[in-house]
Amino acid sequence: MKKRLCIAVVTLLVALWGCTKVDVAPVPAKRVAFAVGSYVPQTKAAASLNSEGITAFSSKAYLYAEGVSGAQNFFPAAGETVSYNASVPEWAPSHDYYWPKGAESYVNFVSWYDKNGTPTAASETSLVWTIDGSTRSLAEDDNIMFADEAWRYNDNATEYIATSGVSEGVPTLFHHALARVAFAAKATPLSEGSTRWSVKITDVRLEGVKQAGTLSLSNADPGSKGTRAWWTGSVGSAPAWSLTGSPADIARPGVEFSLSEDGVAVPLIPTRSVLPQSTENMVLKFNYEIRSDYDTTGGNYVVEKLSASIPLSEFSGGLDAWEMNQSITYTITVNPKTNLILFDPSSVDWNEDPNNKMYLE
Numbered sequence: 001m002k003k004r005l006c007i008a009v010v011t012l013l014v015a016l017w018g019c020t021k022v023d024v025a026p027v028p029a030k031r032v033a034f035a036v037g038s039y040v041p042q043t044k045a046a047a048s049l050n051s052e053g054i055t056a057f058s059s060k061a062y063l064y065a066e067g068v069s070g071a072q073n074f075f076p077a078a079g080e081t082v083s084y085n086a087s088v089p090e091w092a093p094s095h096d097y098y099w100p101k102g103a104e105s106y107v108n109f110v111s112w113y114d115k116n117g118t119p120t121a122a123s124e125t126s127l128v129w130t131i132d133g134s135t136r137s138l139a140e141d142d143n144i145m146f147a148d149e150a151w152r153y154n155d156n157a158t159e160y161i162a163t164s165g166v167s168e169g170v171p172t173l174f175h176h177a178l179a180r181v182a183f184a185a186k187a188t189p190l191s192e193g194s195t196r197w198s199v200k201i202t203d204v205r206l207e208g209v210k211q212a213g214t215l216s217l218s219n220a221d222p223g224s225k226g227t228r229a230w231w232t233g234s235v236g237s238a239p240a241w242s243l244t245g246s247p248a249d250i251a252r253p254g255v256e257f258s259l260s261e262d263g264v265a266v267p268l269i270p271t272r273s274v275l276p277q278s279t280e281n282m283v284l285k286f287n288y289e290i291r292s293d294y295d296t297t298g299g300n301y302v303v304e305k306l307s308a309s310i311p312l313s314e315f316s317g318g319l320d321a322w323e324m325n326q327s328i329t330y331t332i333t334v335n336p337k338t339n340l341i342l343f344d345p346s347s348v349d350w351n352e353d354p355n356n357k358m359y360l361e
Contacts, residue, residue: 030099030155034059034082034091034111034170049084049113049174052143056083057113057174059093062124066102071124074107079122082111091169099155106154106225111147111172115139124149127217127230129177131275133245138211140272144177146239148227149219171227176350177215177239179322182271183284185332187259196293197336199259201286204268205251208282212245213275239324241276265331278321279312290336308341315345325350 049057059082061074080093100107108124116139121128127146131138150170183206187199217230217239231237250269257266268286286308293301313320315330322328331344 032093032097032099032107032170034093034109034172054113054143056081057111057145057147057172058082058118058122059109059111059172060122060124061097061110062108063100064106064108065100066104071108091172103154106152108152108221109150109170109172110219111150111174113143113145113174115141115143117142125219127215127219129215131212131214133212138178138273138275140270142178142273144215145174146177146217146230147175148173148229150227151222152225154225173227175229175239176325177241178273179276179324180271180327180350181269181274181322182267182327182329183269183332184265184267184329185257185259185334186263186265187334187336188263189335189337190260190262192337194295196296198291198293199334199336200289200291201257201259201266201268202255202288203251203253204255204257204284204286205249205253206269206282206284207249208247209250210243210245210275210277211248213241213243213277215239215241243275243277247281259334268332271327271329274322276322276324276326279319282312284308284310284312284330284332288334290334290339292336304339306339310341310343315343319345319347 049055058079059075060079062071063074064071074097075093082091082093084091110122110124110127112119112122112127114129117129117136119127120130129144130136148171150172153170183204185201187197190197190199216232218232218235219228219230220235222228230239232240250272252269257268259266288306288308290304290306291301292303310332312330319328326347327350328345328347331346333342333344334340335342
């Protein structure tokens with residue numbers, strides 16, 4: 001009788017085990033975000049998009065889903081706008097996207113910023129800009145940037161340190177594609193004893209500037225999660241513009257500039273964006289007038305009208321080219337006493353970052 005009871009109990013336990021329901025708590029979906037606060041590889045401080053007044057950029061994303069052959073558009077085919085939300089703070093798409101669930105699924109991200117236009121081609125392995133003077137001309141305030149491509153991301157990135165205290169964000173490291181230049185002039189001395197001088201400059205013209213070209217960038221899957229810089233030509237080569245068309249002038253005809261305050265620089269050609277290029281054949285030309293007053297009444301004076309033609313190669317400092325990300329100011333100093341013209345070029349990185357990099361913030 002005891003044997004039969006034991007068998008019955010075992011049979012009951014087996015039946016209960018077979019009907020047991022096991023509940024598994026769902027894993028919360030993680031939202032895709034771009035860059036959080038200023039972030040950098042652990043070696044240096046970051047510059048920021050916000051410092052240039054940029055609050056949005058464009059991005060394309062390509063999903064390789066587990067069990068599915070080929071790429072799918074994770075963002076719309078035309079691309080997504082990623083904007084800065086200062087209240088969080090964070091950079092995020094126009095609406096929420098969530099990371100794929102499959103362990104083998106991943107997303108590749110191609111991001112860029114273009115103030116006055118769009119790339120002529122933007123795909124997973126190609127970014128192209130064309131400035132041809134017809135469909136698009138280079139505007140004075142143009143700003144074109146491209147970010148290192150983020151490959152094979154399947155969760156929010158942890159390779160970077162976020163100063164905002166948030167650890168999520170697709171690494172998005174931007175580089176300027178253009179250069180910027182400016183020209184200024186000053187006069188000194190403007191007095192000696194009872195003599196006073198004043199200088200006027202007119203018809204400023206910079207000749208020999210190429211204003212058309214194409215920037216063709218390539219990228220390729222590195223085979224592992226991480227960011228990869230774009231290149232032109234062979235793998236790993238530095239990005240470079242291919243310039244086309246005949247050189248043209250940057251001119252300010254009919255504008256008169258008065259150098260009437262001793263040593264104070266006056267902008268002749270305000271800071272403007274230009275295509276990176278050699279300055280070998282460029283020449284700065286202008287007319288100038290020197291007035292010499294020999295008494296305080298203004299009744300005894302002479303006027304000389306002169307012209308200057310200055311190859312940019314004569315400027316000291318070794319600035320034989322305008323490079324991507326450079327911001328260059330050429331300052332001309334006129335000595336009206338001796339009619340000596342001196343040059344003082346200076347060059348800084350656009351964002352004062354020696355590695356030619358721009359980070360999100």
